[in-house]
Amino acid sequence: MADEKKMVGDVYFPAPEVIANAHIKDYEKVHAEALADLPGFWGKIATENFEWYQPWETVLDESNAPFYKWFVGAKVNIIHNALDRHMRTAVRNKAALLFEGEKGDTRVYTYQQLNYEVSKFASVLRSLGVQKGDRVTIYMGRIPELMIAMLACAKIGAMHSVVYGGFSTEALHGRIEDSASKVLVTADGAWLRGSIVPLKQIANEALERAGTIQSVVTVKRTGQEVEMVSGRDHWYHDLMALPIADPKAPTEVMDAEDPLYILYTSGTTGKPKAILHTHGGYMVGTATTLKWVFDIKADDIWWCAADPGWVTGHSYIVYAPLILGATSFMYEGAPTHPYPDRWWSMVAKYGITILYTAPTAIRGLMRFGESWPNRHDLSSLRLLGSVGEPINPEAWKWYHRVIGKEKCPIMDTWWQTETGHFMITPLPCVPLKPGSGTRGFPGVDLDVVDEDGEPVAANEEGFLVIKNPWPGMLRTILGDPDRYVQQYWTRFQEQGWYLPGDSAKKDEDGYIWVIGRIDDVIKVSGYRLGTAEIESALVSHEAVAEAACIGVPDELKGNIIKAYCILRQGFEGSEKLEMALRDHVGHEMGPIAKPATIDFVDSLPKTRSGKIMRRVLKAQALGQELGDLSTLAD
Numbered sequence: 001m002a003d004e005k006k007m008v009g010d011v012y013f014p015a016p017e018v019i020a021n022a023h024i025k026d027y028e029k030v031h032a033e034a035l036a037d038l039p040g041f042w043g044k045i046a047t048e049n050f051e052w053y054q055p056w057e058t059v060l061d062e063s064n065a066p067f068y069k070w071f072v073g074a075k076v077n078i079i080h081n082a083l084d085r086h087m088r089t090a091v092r093n094k095a096a097l098l099f100e101g102e103k104g105d106t107r108v109y110t111y112q113q114l115n116y117e118v119s120k121f122a123s124v125l126r127s128l129g130v131q132k133g134d135r136v137t138i139y140m141g142r143i144p145e146l147m148i149a150m151l152a153c154a155k156i157g158a159m160h161s162v163v164y165g166g167f168s169t170e171a172l173h174g175r176i177e178d179s180a181s182k183v184l185v186t187a188d189g190a191w192l193r194g195s196i197v198p199l200k201q202i203a204n205e206a207l208e209r210a211g212t213i214q215s216v217v218t219v220k221r222t223g224q225e226v227e228m229v230s231g232r233d234h235w236y237h238d239l240m241a242l243p244i245a246d247p248k249a250p251t252e253v254m255d256a257e258d259p260l261y262i263l264y265t266s267g268t269t270g271k272p273k274a275i276l277h278t279h280g281g282y283m284v285g286t287a288t289t290l291k292w293v294f295d296i297k298a299d300d301i302w303w304c305a306a307d308p309g310w311v312t313g314h315s316y317i318v319y320a321p322l323i324l325g326a327t328s329f330m331y332e333g334a335p336t337h338p339y340p341d342r343w344w345s346m347v348a349k350y351g352i353t354i355l356y357t358a359p360t361a362i363r364g365l366m367r368f369g370e371s372w373p374n375r376h377d378l379s380s381l382r383l384l385g386s387v388g389e390p391i392n393p394e395a396w397k398w399y400h401r402v403i404g405k406e407k408c409p410i411m412d413t414w415w416q417t418e419t420g421h422f423m424i425t426p427l428p429c430v431p432l433k434p435g436s437g438t439r440g441f442p443g444v445d446l447d448v449v450d451e452d453g454e455p456v457a458a459n460e461e462g463f464l465v466i467k468n469p470w471p472g473m474l475r476t477i478l479g480d481p482d483r484y485v486q487q488y489w490t491r492f493q494e495q496g497w498y499l500p501g502d503s504a505k506k507d508e509d510g511y512i513w514v515i516g517r518i519d520d521v522i523k524v525s526g527y528r529l530g531t532a533e534i535e536s537a538l539v540s541h542e543a544v545a546e547a548a549c550i551g552v553p554d555e556l557k558g559n560i561i562k563a564y565c566i567l568r569q570g571f572e573g574s575e576k577l578e579m580a581l582r583d584h585v586g587h588e589m590g591p592i593a594k595p596a597t598i599d600f601v602d603s604l605p606k607t608r609s610g611k612i613m614r615r616v617l618k619a620q621a622l623g624q625e626l627g628d629l630s631t632l633a634d
């Protein structure tokens with residue numbers, strides 16, 4: 001078997017032909033060069049692979065750290081590199097996007113066609129009063145118009161704020177309100193598992209609570225009757241048919257450090273925060289990481305199966321593939337609809353060469369057995385990828401053997417909404433160990449350290465830290481720079497290190513094994529949720545006085561949510577109430593945030609200052625030692 005030849009112990013060595021064909025053939029050399037001269041390394045890449053309206057004065061400005069700046073003084077627009085420049089080359093006629101809806105409808109957009117739609121929608125947004133620096137909220141399913149809307153915002157210098165289509169009323173309302181968006185782009189609905197997710201209806205409810213939105217643009221996708229508010233609401237197809245929808249709309253000239261988008265993500269406490277990314281560094285970082293890690297070539301068909309509503313989709317469905325002039329595939333619906341071989345049938349149908357997905361999806365499809373993938377010709381695949389949570393070696397091996405037929409290296413990429421692009425990741429030339437993201441992307445200096453910042457011994461758990469800046473890094477939290485400093489740069493302030501909030505181990509070979517979050521973030525099926533938001537959804541129900549949530553390990557989903565509720569006087573815990581509360585969270589936050597179980601309790605463990613000690617709840621739920629209880633109130 002091919003596998004046995006390539007494996008030594010538990011290490012998978014890349015086949016010589018994989019290395020020979022890869023963009024980067026010697027990781028050690030490139031990494032050492034990058035570390036020796038970081039600005040020189042990124043400056044060279046930025047010069048050789050991208051077009052700038054005006055070059056930079058400084059590659060990296062560290063004078064106001066941790067408010068780092070990249071490509072300072074340069075003028076650029078990410079859209080110039082993702083679309084405009086391709087209009088002058090043969091890429092113009094190439095497929096940018098292959099799309100398949102859940103019901104089987106298909107569409108193809110060449111680069112020329114995509115640019116045409118984006119330009120028209122950009123001028124539609126301008127005509128609705130959207131200007132450079134404004135925020136536009138986008139709330140849609142996985143359809144090409146989602147991508148078009150995002151790109152149109154970037155083209156005119158407005159920040160998009162995409163809210164995942166699986167979120168619901170309150171989650172959407174909170175994000176609209178915080179961003180003070182003027183315009184909402186949505187769809188009547190989205191197809192999922194054969195049913196309609198009523199996006200416009202949810203948006204209407206959210207808008208009853210939010211005041212900043214002046215116009216709503218709705219894409220007709222599912223076709224059911226929806227309520228349109230006159231003066232505020234427009235159909236996408238109506239606006240796109242007007243003369244104002246100008247296919248020659250100019251691309252706004254931006255500073256490299258001007259904001260590109262915000263994306264809300266959950267952190268340690270309180271409300272989700274608006275992570276801010278910029279045009280220049282993010283463009284260079286996302287495109288370079290995709291090119292090197294997934295070895296993108298002109299004839300690849302790249303499928304990032306994430307949702308564009310999360311950072312994985314932003315970086316690796318929307319921006320990086322277009323900048324590289326690659327062909328992407330996008331699928332609207334559920335992997336198991338109508339049967340558990342939907343994904344595999346599409347791999348064969350479109351000749352997908354690279355598939356990038358999450359461990360939870362792999363485990364979910366693994367459940368149905370090998371016969372489903374084995375029915376299809378998967379021989380077009382040459383590389384596989386994983387993201388979102390640690391991949392358990394069992395799922396890794398199944399993915400490698402059953403899907404990759406033992407010839408596709410698996411790129412396990414660790415990164416975050418905040419980092420913008422891959423940070424810990426193999427390249428195709430790097431030997432793999434199932435369950436480890438291997439080492440830092442060239443130029444990323446990282447370590448695993450203890451409380452004092454000292455490196456821990458091999459295979460001991462510690463804090464993951466990143467020691468130097470990278471081009472796609474978040475620049476701030478919109479509207480809350482103090483929280484940016486506090487959250488990421490205070491724990492190891494003296495050393496000037498970035499704290500991702502994950503714990504990890506490093507083995508004898510320097511390979512990193514990410515363990516999980518050290519804060520109140522729960523990863524459910526790879527989706528990042530904050531306990532605070534779920535708790536506040538619970539407390540917004542009339543029966544609940546106080547709530548606490550924790551994540552407990554789950555074989556399929558990685559983690560599931562366990563909630564504890566103290567009820568208000570006059571309410572009693574029952575199965576019926578548990579159901580009602582779960583539905584309430586589903587309505588406010590979205591189905592993914594529904595607690596798997598709810599315990600009704602009389603008190604919650606708290607510190608003397610009143611902070612809920614979720615750590616104690618978690619230890620209790622898992623039957624572990626309760627640890628240091630000295631700060632517990634009683």
Ligand code: WTA
Binds near residue numbers: 391500
């Ligand atoms: C986790 C997703 C282990 C991690 C791109 C991180 C991972 C959080 C991996 C960020 C991986 C992501 N192995 N853990 N390959 N990738 N994580 O912001 O805990 O949604 O901090 O970005 O996901 O989640 P986010």
